[in-house]
């Protein structure tokens with residue numbers, strides 16, 4: 001069984017083919033990605049109009065490359081999946097329309113995948129993770145703790161009341177004059193910084209409901225940066241390290257509350273999983289590994305290439321849906337807002 005997955009919800013044009021063999025072993029047969037980072041860097045963030053146009057220009061080439069790399073013909077796949085949201089509507093429509101066109105021409109099933117479900121199920125593509133599991137989903141637009149009970153069966157335990165974690169990284173980077181995308185820039189600076197120089201707040205710490213708040217932390221970093229300006233290289237590194245340490249503490253504390261909430265809901269998670277672009281952060285991965293050990297659970301984080309947006313996660317979610325007979329018709333619409 002093989003599925004083509006197309007991802008165009010933000011600033012990556014991506015297409016991949018994922019398969020499972022007869023023994024049920026999952027395999028990524030191709031995973032092509034064209035990042036638009038250079039096109040948006042000058043603006044310090046993603047510009048929707050530029051993104052949509054870049055997706056239109058790249059999509060056919062990226063899909064063709066996914067087939068070439070896999071050494072497969074269109075007739076050799078079983079279904080076509082595309083992320084139908086949440087995300088920037090212009091980009092989503094490009095991927096969705098391409099997927100529907102391929103499905104119509106070939107007569108193969110079409111599957112509309114929720115981008116967040118793609119992140120949520122990635123751990124099952126790379127590791128043997130059984131349902132239910134506790135998922136910390138941290139990306140540029142989303143910060144959620146979910147009990148993943150099955151494909152399409154998600155219990156949201158908590159979410160952010162203001163900024164997403166990735167968004168906070170991006171805003172701090174912009175404020176400190178670091179290149180876009182902010183997460184990797186802040187992480188790089190933090191490596192050389194003193195995480196104890198500034199004591200930033202850990203919002204929501206100790207609260208039983210596993211919700212998040214990042215905006216107060218972001219403001220604290222801004223006020224400190226303004227107070228000590230002009231900033232030396234050392235100041236920037238120390239601000240990044242102190243900010244990142246606060247984020248790690250917050251995520252560990254909130255995920256601990258998520259574990260408790262999960263068990264209170266009668267769900268006994270098999271694994272602690274972290275996913276989304278921010279899951280690439282090594283300090284965050286280490287903090288969560290410590291928490292998992294404390295809780296007696298295995299911790300699974302996707303390999304770095306599968307943390308950020310990619311086509312394989314959409315192909316895999318499509319494959320999980322196809323196995324359950326969950327296919328969509330051509331009426332499936334782009335959904336800029338689409339909670340899991």
Ligand code: KG4
Nearest residue numbers: 139140141166183184276277278281308309
């Ligand atoms: O999942 P993703 O690729 O796109 C969305 O669906 O949002 O996540 C992108 C986000 C950006 O905010 C980016 O700054 C952040 O993930 N990110 C990181 C790191 N790498 C990417 N944040 C912290 N540390 C990183 N190493």
Ligand code: ZN
Nearest residue numbers: 139277308309
């Ligand atoms: Zn994403």
